[in-house]
Structure formats: C-alpha cells, structure tokens
Amino acid sequence: GAVVSQHPSWVICKSGTSVKIECRSLDFQATTMFWYRQFPKQSLMLMATSNEGSKATYEQGVEKDKFLINHASLTLSTLTVTSAHPEDSSFYICSARDIDTTGELFFGEGSRLTVL
Amino acid sequence: ELKVEQNPLFLSMQEGKNYTIYCNYSTTSDRLYWYRQDPGKSLESLFVLLSNGAVKQEGRLMASLDTKARLSTLHITAAVHDLSATYFCAVVLNNNDMRFGAGTRLTVKP
Numbered sequence: 347g348a349v350v351s352q353h354p355s356w357v358i359c360k361s362g363t364s365v366k367i368e369c370r371s372l373d374f375q376a377t378t379m380f381w382y383r384q385f386p387k388q389s390l391m392l393m394a395t396s397n398e399g400s401k402a403t404y405e406q407g408v409e410k411d412k413f414l415i416n417h418a419s420l421t422l423s424t425l426t427v428t429s430a431h432p433e434d435s436s437f438y439i440c441s442a443r444d445i446d447t448t449g450e451l452f453f454g455e456g457s458r459l460t461v462l
Numbered sequence: 463e464l465k466v467e468q469n470p471l472f473l474s475m476q477e478g479k480n481y482t483i484y485c486n487y488s489t490t491s492d493r494l495y496w497y498r499q500d501p502g503k504s505l506e507s508l509f510v511l512l513s514n515g516a517v518k519q520e521g522r523l524m525a526s527l528d529t530k531a532r533l534s535t536l537h538i539t540a541a542v543h544d545l546s547a548t549y550f551c552a553v554v555l556n557n558n559d560m561r562f563g564a565g566t567r568l569t570v571k572p
Contacts (some may be wrong), residue, residue: 352504378558389550390505390562439504443558451495451560456504 348374350442352454359430360462366426367457369440375420376442380451381413384437396423420445430461464489466553468563476571478540483566485534485551493554494534496525498547499565505550508536541570 349372359365369379377398382390394415395403402415412434414426423442427434437458441451465488475481485494493512497505509518511527511534518525522545524537534551551563 380560387567389564392559392561395559441560450507450510453497453505453507458502 348372348442348444348452350440350452350454352438352440352457354457355455356458356460358460358462361431362429364426364428365430365459366424367438367440367459369423369425369442369454371421371442371444371452374442374444374446374452376423377420377445379417379423379440379442381415381423381425382439382441384439384456386437390439393425427459430459432461435459435461464491464553464555464561466551466561466563468551468566470566471564472567472569474569474571475538475541477542480540481538483536483538483549483551483568485536485553485563487532487534487553489532489555490529491532491553491555492529494527495552495554495560496523496534496536497550497552499550500547508549538568541568543570543572546570 351370353368379396381393384390393408396415396417398417404410417423437456439456440454467486469484496508499505509525514529516527522539527534546569548565548567550565552560554560
C-alpha cells in the first residue's frame, strides 16, 4: 500500500520552544492531509485538515496560532507546535488521502512529542 | 455532530475464544474502517467497508457493515495472543473527515 512518512518519530523539547513535524506521502500525491493527536490510552482526535495550496481547516477547540499547518506541495504537510508546553506532549499522527484511489487514508508512523 | 461509539472499551479474553466488537455511528456514512494499533505505534489498516452488507475477512478477524443500522462489527474467531492490541473503527463523513471510535483494548490471555 501507499506509504506516509513522518519525521521525526519522537522529539523532546524544552517548554517555550517550537517543534516542526513533517508528513510526507512517498509514492502518491495527496491534496488533503489530516493531523491527529492522541493522548495516552485515548483515541485519535482530529486537529485539522490540511489542504494543498490553501489554509488548513481546524477543528473546534484547536488553536490555529499554536498549531501551524502548512501544506505547500502535494506530498508534504508540516505541523509546527509553537511555544510548546508540557500539556502539548502527545502522539501526533498524520494521514494522507491518495487522490487517485477511492479515498482511503494512509497513516504515518506517528511522532511522539514530549515537552519538558 | 457525528458520534462513533465502540463497545466494549476493554476486552480480556482467553485464547481460542470468540468475541465481537461493535461500532455504532450516528449519521449517514458509506465508508467505515477498522484499524489496529499496537502500543507506541501508528495505525495499521485492517478493513475498509464500502457498502451495506459488506463483509471482509482476514485470518481470525471478520468485519461487517450494516449502513441501515449504522453498525459495524469486528468478529474475532479463536483468539490468539498476537491479536492483543487496540482496535479502532473510523467513519468517514461527507466532507471526507474521518472520525474515530474510542477504541477497544483487547488482551488475549493464554
């Protein structure tokens, strides 16, 4: 199946710093990518929908100024957690939809963020 | 607002036994997915169900979809320890957003 790569796999940063997570579709083009957050022992919660060439659509309660999303190409979306705090520590997962298929989503490996 | 409810949330079962996980959703959708997640890992796609009455089987797992009842089931046959994981169902909305159930944490004991 199609491959979605996330980088980094895990990151530890100090409180107040910003962290960028990349999501790449390796062998297909994705006009739409999704960013999810998963806290321990909980389900995935959709944070935002990233659309290539346009602004992301954020879910209610997600601060768009804190979680900056950029989808500059058909194969890359980035999530930047700005001024990270310990409560932002979580497992962040992206998914991408192959524009040429029935719309199945392919998930990245996830990025574990720990903010000290 | 779409609600996706899984039942049960936690499941402990003996090897060799059968069990069914249920996924109910609150609004019309014709696409439902089942995923497996191991601790610390991302999601592994198990099944994509695209139409009413769809049934798919892979090994000891079988998934079905009843769009009229807004219900999907994931049936486990003769469970083995390797099936221990968290299983999520996910429903696709008309705008192509995907919403997840809370997950069912399955533990299969020898």
